[in-house]
Each structure stands twice: as structure tokens, then as C-alpha cells.
Amino acid sequence: MKTKTKVCIVGGGPAGIVLGYLLGRCGIDVLVLESQDDFDRDFRGDTLHAGVMEIFDSIGLADEILKLPHHKIKTMSAGGVDLIDFSWLKTPFPYVTMMAQSVFLSHFAEKAKSFPNFQIKMKAPVRELIRDSKGNVTGVTYRQDNEIHEVEAELVVACDGRGSRVRKEAGLEIDPVTDLMEVLWFRLPRHQTDQRYGQSGIITGGRVPLIVLERPNHYQIACVIKPGTYSELRAEGIEHFQNEIGKAAPDFLERARNTLTDWKSIAFLHVQGGRLATWHPPGLLLIGDAAHIMTPVGGVGINYAIWDAVETANQLVPVLRAGKPIEESHLAEIQALREPSTRRMQTIQKFAGRRLLEFLSQDTGAAFKIPTALKLILAIPGLRSILPRIIALGGKRTRCHLSKFFISQ
Numbered sequence: 546m547k548t549k550t551k552v553c554i555v556g557g558g559p560a561g562i563v564l565g566y567l568l569g570r571c572g573i574d575v576l577v578l579e580s581q582d583d584f585d586r587d588f589r590g591d592t593l594h595a596g597v598m599e600i601f602d603s604i605g606l607a608d609e610i611l612k613l614p615h616h617k618i619k620t621m622s623a624g625g626v627d628l629i630d631f632s633w634l635k636t637p638f639p640y641v642t643m644m645a646q647s648v649f650l651s652h653f654a655e656k657a658k659s660f661p662n663f664q665i666k667m668k669a670p671v672r673e674l675i676r677d678s679k680g681n682v683t684g685v686t687y688r689q690d691n692e693i694h695e696v697e698a699e700l701v702v703a704c705d706g707r708g709s710r711v712r713k714e715a716g717l718e719i720d721p722v723t724d725l726m727e728v729l730w731f732r733l734p735r736h737q738t739d740q741r742y743g744q745s746g747i748i749t750g751g752r753v754p755l756i757v758l759e760r761p762n763h764y765q766i767a768c769v770i771k772p773g774t775y776s777e778l779r780a781e782g783i784e785h786f787q788n789e790i791g792k793a794a795p796d797f798l799e800r801a802r803n804t805l806t807d808w809k810s811i812a813f814l815h816v817q818g819g820r821l822a823t824w825h826p827p828g829l830l831l832i833g834d835a836a837h838i839m840t841p842v843g844g845v846g847i848n849y850a851i852w853d854a855v856e857t858a859n860q861l862v863p864v865l866r867a868g869k870p871i872e873e874s875h876l877a878e879i880q881a882l883r884e885p886s887t888r889r890m891q892t893i894q895k896f897a898g899r900r901l902l903e904f905l906s907q908d909t910g911a912a913f914k915i916p917t918a919l920k921l922i923l924a925i926p927g928l929r930s931i932l933p934r935i936i937a938l939g940g941k942r943t944r945c946h947l948s949k950f951f952i953s954q
């Protein structure tokens with residue numbers, strides 16, 4: 546089966562769904578292909594920062610998004626120190642909106658379905674790129690219902706995340722930026738009476754620092770381990786790991802014993818931040834993690850993916866609405882606009898991640914500590930707003946310039 550569209554988006558994560566929504570709302574023919582049958586991804590995080598909420602506000606969506614189940618966190622802390630205090634930001638949203646991605650993405654996808662030019666196909670994994678005789682990308686193939694389908698598109702946008710199939714098919718390779726991190730990723734139940742409600746952060750009481758994200762009914766927890774020690778840890782037994790969690794956070798001990806009863810309840814992930822040298826081979830654009838893999842440090846990757854999507858729509862919509870072809874220069878402009886802040890954030894992720902790995906490799910058995918120099922820097926009034934600005938706004942704000950193109954519904 547063969548279909549034709551202007552823009553074919555591969556992947557319905559934050560980058561793909563927001564880009565699809567914006568193009569659909571501007572009356573551009575767009576097809577999103579998502580490999581899974583829902584939007585529930587554990588390995589993504591839930592953090593919507595102020596810079597993203599400001600964009601949603603500017604297109605009339607912030608109020609309805611804030612009516613969906615969420616909670617707000619005002620600080621990200623480590624070892625009892627408020628490392629990042631969002632209340633320093635001059636914004637109507639001086640907090641992180643913690644919202645399950647399944648809720649956020651389903652809401653956007655449902656709204657987008659009301660635009661006549663928007664289409665989404667779930668359970669439609671993309672397999673290959675289609676190219677013309679000059680090697681330019683002209684479409685994709687995907688599998689659905691045991692059949693192979695073809696899509697012809699003026700532009701294919703890869704939003705298929707850090708393991709991007711499209712990137713591999715295009716023969717592109719990520720240049721690593723950060724060190725390789727090995728992460729254990731698991732859930733523990735959350736009780737409404739918990740003292741820590743309203744604060745996500747790094748718990749540093751024990752030998753293994755725990756990065757904790759609050760969700761409505763559970764904590765999503767990342768535990769970064771010393772690279773190469775996963776099999777050693779497993780050999781020590783699950784009880785040993787439960788006890789390590791209890792040393793870091795005594796109120797988690799009982800929950801770890803009841804919930805993490807075997808290693809199947811704990812996912813083991815490898816994460817290494819990096820980026821592509823070029824995001825736009827002919828006929829193709831890669832954005833979000835497909836172009837630049839963000840590590841979990843700072844909880845920012847979703848936001849960087851959404852800012853990429855907004856800037857992509859800003860550049861493409863005026864061209865497509867004028868009936869002009871998309872040129873290489875338009876795609877180069879998207880990379881030029883988005884790459885500097887991504888580089889800056891990845892540099893922060895590199896040094897923060899390295900500090901953590903250095904601590905883990907010392908293996909002294911001592912608890913993780915925030916460096917005194919960093920604590921002093923954070924006490925200086927002019928400096929303490931810099932980190933929240935980079936995390937929450939991406940440094941310089943990205944804005945959506947599309948209101949004049951929105952179709953009436």
C-alpha cells in the first residue's frame with residue numbers, strides 16, 4: 546500500500562507528537578508513524594519545564610494541560626541542598642510540571658486528530674528509507690498488520706529517539722559527548738503521606754545515589770552504578786541491593802523489599818549522550834534524541850526535543866504554506882538554531898555525569914557529597930539563577946511563531 550504526504554514523522558515521542566500537532570494545526574499534510582500501540586514509555590521521564598509551558602501558553606494550551614493529572618516541583622535537590630531552585634525564574638511557570646508522558650502525549654495526539662491534515666498510525670514501525678536515483682530520501686517503508694506499506698513524503702523527520710532506526714538506515718553515527726552511564730531504573734510505591742512530596746531530586750545518604758522522580762502513585766528511580774559492575778551487583782543478590790536503597794533512603798527500605806523482589810523488576814540501561822555532526826542529509830531531518838542523545842542528568846531531554854519540534858515547525862510552515870519546496874538551507878537553519886543550546890546542556894551533562902562516575906569509581910563506601918565549591922557558587926545571588934535558566938528555558942527562550950498560520954477548527 547502506498548500513501549503520499551508532505552511531511553512524514555517517524556516516532557510519536559515528545560518531538561514527533563508536538564511537531565505533528567503544530568504542522569496539523571497549520572494545515573500541513575502530516576503523517577506520524579509510531580512503532581508502539583500507546584504512549585506509555587517508562588524510560589523517558591516526566592518533566593515539562595517552564596520554557597515548554599510558556600510555548601504551550603502562547604498557543605493557548607497551558608491551561609488545559611495544567612488540568613491534566615500532574616504535580617509541580619519547585620526545586621531539584623541533592624543531599625539536602627537545593628541545587629536548582631526554579632522559583633528564581635521570571636516566568637509564569639516557576640516550577641517543573643511533572644506529568645506522565647502517556648497523559649501528555651495522548652492529549653496532544655487526540656487534539657491533533659481533529660485537524661483534517663493530521664494522521665497518526667500506531668503499531669507502525671518504520672523499517673527502511675526510500676531514496677531516489679540521486680540517493681535523496683523520498684519516503685519510508687513501515688510494517689502494519691503484517692504488511693509492508695510505503696509512504697512518499699517531501700520531507701521525512703526522524704523523531705525516533707536515541708536508538709533511531711532512521712539514523713542507522715541513513716548511515717549516520719552519533720559522536721559520543723558524555724561518558725557511558727549504566728543505570729538501574731525501577732519504581733517504588735508512593736504514599737500520599739510521604740514527607741518528600743513536592744520534591745524530586747538526588748538522595749545521597751548511601752553509597753548509591755538515587756535520582757528520584759515523583760509520579761502520582763509511585764516514584765520512578767534511577768540508580769547510576771559504576772560501569773562494568775552490574776553482574777557483580779547481581780551476584781551479591783537482590784537483598785543486598787534492597788539494603789543499599791535503604792541506606793540511601795531509610796523510608797524506601799520496606800518498599801524495596803516488597804517491590805523489588807527479583808532483578809526482573811529492575812531495568813538495566815546504558816545511556817551515553819552524543820550528537821550528530823549533521824542533522825539533515827538530503828530529504829531527511831533528524832531532531833530530538835535521534836539527532837542528539839540527552840542523558841537523564843537534569844531531566845531535560847523531553848524539553849530539548851520539544852524545542853527542536855517547535856523550531857522545526859517555525860521554519861517549515863511558512864515555506865510549505867507558501868507552496869515552496871523545502872530547501873537544504875531551511876533544514877540547516879533548524880540545526881543552526883537548535884545546536885548551540887543542546888551543546889551547552891550536553892556539556893553540563895558531561896561534567897555532572899563525570900563527577901558522579903568519579904565518585905562511584907572511588908568505591909570508598911562513603912556517601913555521595915555535593916562539592917563545596919558548587920554549594921558556594923549556588924549561594925551567590927546572580928549565579929544561582931543561571932542553572933535554572935539553562936535547565937528550564939534552554940538558555941535562550943524558544944518561541945512559537947505560528948499563530949498566524951493556525952487553521953480555524
Ligand SMILES: Cc1cc2nc3c(=O)[nH]c(=O)nc-3n(C[C@H](O)[C@H](O)[C@H](O)COP(=O)(O)OP(=O)(O)OC[C@H]3O[C@@H](n4cnc5c(N)ncnc54)[C@H](O)[C@@H]3O)c2cc1C
Nearest residue numbers: 556558559560580589590671705706833834844845846847
Ligand atoms: C533513563 C532515562 C531517564 C530520562 N529522564 C528524563 C527526564 O526525567 N526528563 C527529561 O526531560 N528527559 C529525560 N530523559 C531523556 C528523554 O527521555 C529524551 O531526551 C526524550 O524522550 C527524547 O524525546 P524524543 O521525542 O526525541 O524521543 P523518544 O522519547 O525516545 O521517542 C521516540 C519515539 O519513537 C518511537 N520509535 C522508535 N523507533 C521507531 C520506528 N522504527 N518506527 C516508528 N516509531 C519508532 C518510540 O516508540 C518512541 O515513542 C531520560 C532518558 C533516559 C534514558
